[in-house]
Amino acid sequence: MTTFEREQGSPRLIALGIALFSWLVFVFRLSVPAKPVFDEVHYLPAARALLALSQPTNIEHPLLAKELIAVGLHLFGDGPFGWRIASTVAGSATVAGVFALTHVLTRRTRPALLATVFALLGFTIYIQARIAMLDTFMVAFLIWGIVLLSSAIRDGSVARWSAGSVLMGLATACKWTAAPYVAAAAITFVLMRRERPQRWPGLGTVPALTLLGGLSVLAYFLTFAPAFFYAHDALTLHTLPRFQWDMYLRQTQKLPPHTYQSTWWTWPLLIRPIWYLYEPVDGAQRGILLLGNPAVMWGGLVAVLACYQAWVRTGAARLLAPAALWTFSVAIFAIIPKSLGFYYYYYPSSVLLCVALAVAIDYHRAALGRWVELFLLLVFALWLYFLPVLSAQALANPAAFHRFTWLNSWV
Incomplete structure (x- = not known):
């Protein structure tokens, strides 16, 4: 066993414990509400079609996330629990991935645990882990891909580079x-x-890039295998490339205005969140507000600037990496040719922001002192305050949303 592997033994167990704890949090009252929420109305029919191998449905997106939702339907039935159970697994993997990525960058457990707290209490993972949407699964694979590739770049492991690819x-x-x-x-x-x-x-430039490109493309196309067995309009090797083009055309088409549309630069500022649900359901008025924890989201922006500033002074890659990752994750949407944007597109960025916040606090820990504990109390207090509209609890009356909408644009 290598020195690196011995050092990673304890963090691996911690990451596993984090994943289990997170899953228990996410799965509690998972069946509330007992009706499809927001984009579940699109992805549940697509998952059912995959489970029945009937025909292409929701063809503007690739298949894997919908296949995983279908696994939940197969194992636990076509009800609220079955709809969302796979998302809870992806969400718990994402929280563990935040721990792992922070540990890879800092090689220390304390900042990694701090990032985990921000991830669990940052609202967005909690909400996405309890709804059957594609982004939940994408970010789970993405965060662990980044973890493995980052680790491989550091120690030259071909196995980790391949797995990350x-x-x-x-x-x-x-x-x-x-x-x-x-x-x-x-x-x-x-x-x-x-x-x-x-x-x-262990990683030559050409072999590494060949592995990255070849394995990622191969893994991508293998996920289309079930579509070759549809009863109607089954894919073939000849139609598979055309199917990719059709997805592109649908992704770039001009769409009509939407109530919750927003532009990319508003997402970090929390200007236009989304009410996934706000209506009487299951015998009570309930709501689900997709919003980032204001302390984590706004504090994270300060942390990104602090990471850049500290990197300029020190040249340390651990400070540049989380800031650059967050910046890149937002910049993508300034370039992608989408006619409409929504706050849930910020989900990957909100997760990466937890890493930047923890890394910045760890670097400035001596100067911050007890302020870190007070900040954590604020993060937890806001989580408790907003919990009724994060978990679809019964609200007092239809006007209860006023308590949670700090800005007029949150309505």
């Missing part, structure tokens, strides 16, 4: 939003290889 392909197979991260990984590897070529003796 596969996960990046699987993330893209959930939603195309993950595809730019594959290109970013390739560019990052080339730049770091040029700077310190002696650090990665």
